[in-house]
Amino acid sequence: MTFDKFLALSQTAMELGLINSLTVLSLFLSYSMLNVCDLSTDGCFTLGAAAGALVAIAGQPWLSLPAAMLAGALSGLVTALLQTRMGIQSLLAGIVVNTALYSVNMALTGNKATLSMNKVPTVFSMARDALKSTPFSSVSTLLVALFFVLLVGAFLCLFLKTRLGLAVRATGSNADMVRSSSINPAFTTTVGLCISNSFTALSGCLMAQQQKSFDINMGSGMVTVALASLLIGGVFFGKHRPIPLRVLGVVLGAFLFRLVYALALRLDMPAFMLKAVSSIIVILAISGPYLHSQLPVMRQHMRAARERRRDGC
């Protein structure tokens, strides 16, 4: 592979990585902070893409972003109400909403599984036109994606230090303590899920516009891919690091995941392997520390077995 090719490859990886990192930042809020594994992520990503595509096709590419975020926040609100007010376990609440979102998304697109944005302006095509005669024209997509990641990252850094943000973090860490601070954990969970789902939807909206097409299945497996990126990001900057560094780590994780995936494709790994790879990463990242802690036990078993053999009984 020539250096030029590698550059082109890493630029695409960076674009997709940045757009995906918005979903990873969303999980950073719900999974790492709120301690809720939000399984409605897949459907919400598609919801953002559908809502955004519809508004963009109607001729309002910029308006598509807040529209997608609003749709995502609504979906998060439903997931949150199911688990805080109706006694449905958080995993199940996510799955139920995720399933229902398929119908919602199909209804939104008028029973079409795909939408094309080839002939309409998107935020990316508008940015490319605006930067046409500047040296940045070749990286306009990257700049747009970077802009939104910076925006969301900065928001998270600021928000998580406010009283509300602290309460959201404490809800995932010790809900009893939130109650004794006279704050209702049901409220903080709801706020957290609304915000995180709006980021997921924004991510889906940008992804559809970057690809110039919407597909009803574009979000499937997203939660595992994002979780894998999140866990890779945790390797750079772990739990006890300051929030801004952790946010940076999350974005790096998303980029790295995309880069490794792009390289694997170059080495003739079929594209359909992406999801298996992300599953394996999640499995390794979560089971790794556990298996490591089990090592002394296994060693002890082996030593005992050896001694039994030696003693001949």
Place this chain on the structure above:
Amino acid sequence: MLMLQNVRKVFHPGTADEKVALDHIDLHVQEGDFVSIIGANGAGKSTLFNAICGNFTLDSGSVRLAGREISALPPHVRSRDIGRLFQDPMRGSAPDMSIEENLALAAGSGKWMHRINARDRAAFRERLSLLGMGLEDRMRAPVGLLSGGQRQALTLLMATYHVPRVLLLDEHTAALDPGTAEKVLNLTREIVENNHITCLMITHNMQSALDLGNRTLMMNSGRIILDVSGRERQGLTVRDLTERFRELSGSALNNDRMLLGMT
């Protein structure tokens, strides 16, 4: 100040596990009282605190705090007036957040978008220095790195940051080593006295039940079987208490930790 009237709670009613956890409790705690509570395992001491904090709905009866009926309010609303410490030092603070972030939540300066500023830090520093544990120099350290005693002292500070109407202490020094336990107990006494906080304390240490405060309750099978204060309480010894228990409950004390504390 705190008034419980005819409070009753049955767990698992109508099953083989049915248990009358609180059996028509009547209790009136005066403002400024420091009440120590002792009793056998499963006597209903912590359940009494749960009833006051609103962790379950009562089968019957009412809880009034400062003249206001609170038995229909959810726990997070009651916690404005009620501070509570548990035996487990981990329960009162969020381990992944720093000392100042935990304090900021307890201090709760009202506005949701408020961020910790220099003035908050100065206030936290001053309060933390009262604990005499050097925590004021580690305000950005995650609480998860603190020892059990330090965490319990921090929880005490958080629970009393805004002086509560009632402070509930549920064996809050029982999980600490003897030296640390004494330190935390002294801090508790200091903070309670300086702020004139009405306080209920569950303890398995009968000596400190008699030493601390001005009133002692003994519970058994969901009822308050002994309630002594004033002159009657002054001459009381640990031996008297165990005798009274045998008399009143018709059985020997079965709280092993309580017995271990006896000499």
